[in-house]
Structures are given as structure tokens and as C-alpha cells.
Amino acid sequence: MLFKFDTDLKKVVGKLWRRHLRAKKRTVECISCFDEVTLNNVLRAPCKHNYCPSCLAALVNESIKDESRFPVRCCKKKVPTTRVLKGLDDQSDVKRALLAKMCEYATPQSKRLYCPAKECSSFLGADSSFKSQRVPCPACQKVSCKWCRRPMHEGSLCVEDEATQQLRCAAISEGWQTCPGCRAVVQRLEGCNSIMCRCGVNFCYLCGMKMKNCRHGQCLRVNAS
Known part of the structure; x- marks a missing residue:
């Protein structure tokens, strides 16, 4: 047992x-x-x-x-x-x-539209998806301009705000470059003249053109002093 x-x-x-x-x-x-x-x-x-x-x-x-x-x-x-x-x-x-x-x-940065209201800043979509200049924000109901990405300005031309204009003047005097894709001001601290912007555009720091259209021809091999 x-x-x-x-x-x-x-x-x-x-x-x-x-x-x-x-x-x-x-x-x-x-x-x-x-x-x-x-x-x-x-x-x-x-x-x-x-x-x-x-x-x-x-x-x-x-x-x-x-x-x-x-x-x-x-x-x-x-x-x-x-x-x-x-x-x-x-x-x-x-x-x-x-x-x-x-x-x-999934939308290229240079094509993205955001609500210009600082308290909102919602992504609105790609600029090509809007036929009208007026782009309403579904979140806060504010209306922005498709072209300048600022609050809608009825009856007046698109202009950059004063701060942006001052930045572009400073960029010219300091020798900084502007991305041909998203228009962001870029300061190169070191490295070659082939710049890859955060928007995905590869451009030349010397002439400011996309690398495939660069008029210097040797921008990839030229380093600024």
C-alpha cells in the first residue's frame, strides 16, 4: 500500500x-x-x-x-x-x-499646416489638401492663411511678422543659410556644406539650393573656413 x-x-x-x-x-x-x-x-x-x-x-x-x-x-x-x-x-x-x-x-514638414494660435497649434493637414486660402482649425475654430501660415488676413498680402523679418536680416549679416524647403534659418557650426534639414531637404550651405540643383558643382567637397 x-x-x-x-x-x-x-x-x-x-x-x-x-x-x-x-x-x-x-x-x-x-x-x-x-x-x-x-x-x-x-x-x-x-x-x-x-x-x-x-x-x-x-x-x-x-x-x-x-x-x-x-x-x-x-x-x-x-x-x-x-x-x-x-x-x-x-x-x-x-x-x-x-x-x-x-x-x-507622414506629411513632409514643408507641406504641413498647423493652427497659428499658440494655445492650440493643432496639425491641420498638408497645404495641398486645401483648395481655399482660408484654413479653419477644427479644434479652436481659428482660421489661418494657407500661404503664410499665419492668422487669416482678409484683404491684405501675406507678410512675415516682424520677428521673422529681423531673423532673416540677421541671417544675411551673419552668413546663415535658409532651407529651400521649409524656409527655416540654419546656422552651420561645423562639417561640410551639404546640409540635411529637419524637414528632409538636402541643400548646399554655400548657395542655398537643393544639392541636386547646386550651382557650385563641388559644394560637397568644399568646407567653409
Whole structure:
């Protein structure tokens, strides 16, 4: 009888241990908060790291604050957007914010329109998507000008504000250059004359033209003193 009891006990212990192993395989550790998360409730990045829903939401929120950190990455590897969206099924607010930023960041910077009201600054869309000069903001109802990107000015020509005009005068006197794409003023501190602007346009610091149209011909090989 004792032998039979020992055999039965071993069977029960073995069964419980196998059940424990199966249960353990269905959970993984979140790389961020170190909590155990069930496999059906986790995002697995290409680098094999796992994120629980709350840590994934935090990762997404950080990426949409800074375009240089977008899209979502882990260990410098891009996480497929479809996988991220699926992981945000229970985070509707974060999901909407991500979808909005995907649309914004997919638009070239030189083509983007933003609400000029400082308290709003909502992304309005690509300038080419608006046929009229008047661009209303759905968030604050303010109307901006498609051409100069400032508040709408009925009956007057588009002009840059005084601060921008002063900046452009300073750029001329200091020898700074203006991006031919987004019109941002650029000061080169070091390196060659081939400038890659944050809007994605590659231009020559000497002549201010896009590199493919550069009239110097050797701008890539010429360094300013």
C-alpha cells in the first residue's frame, strides 16, 4: 500500500509540475516594469522584448512627442505599426493620438499646416489638401492663411511678422543659410556644406539650393573656413 501511495503522490506532483510549467509558458516578463504578463496581453518587439499594455502606452506617448523618436522602437529596431495598434486595443486615447501622429509625420514638414494660435497649434493637414486660402482649425475654430501660415488676413498680402523679418536680416549679416524647403534659418557650426534639414531637404550651405540643383558643382567637397 505504501508503494502505491508513493506512486500516486509522484503522479500528482508530476501533474501539478507540468501544469505549472504550461502556465509559466503563457506569461512573460515586461521589459519595462518587470511584471508577469500573459502572452495574449503583451506586445513582443522584434528584439524579443515584451511590453505590458501600460508600458506600451508609455512607450508610444514618448515616441509621438518627438518626431526623431518615431515610429516606436525598441533596441533601435522599429516595432511594426500593426503590432503596436493591436497592443493598444484597450488604450483608445493613446491609439487615437498615435494614428493622428502617423498622419502628421507622414506629411513632409514643408507641406504641413498647423493652427497659428499658440494655445492650440493643432496639425491641420498638408497645404495641398486645401483648395481655399482660408484654413479653419477644427479644434479652436481659428482660421489661418494657407500661404503664410499665419492668422487669416482678409484683404491684405501675406507678410512675415516682424520677428521673422529681423531673423532673416540677421541671417544675411551673419552668413546663415535658409532651407529651400521649409524656409527655416540654419546656422552651420561645423562639417561640410551639404546640409540635411529637419524637414528632409538636402541643400548646399554655400548657395542655398537643393544639392541636386547646386550651382557650385563641388559644394560637397568644399568646407567653409
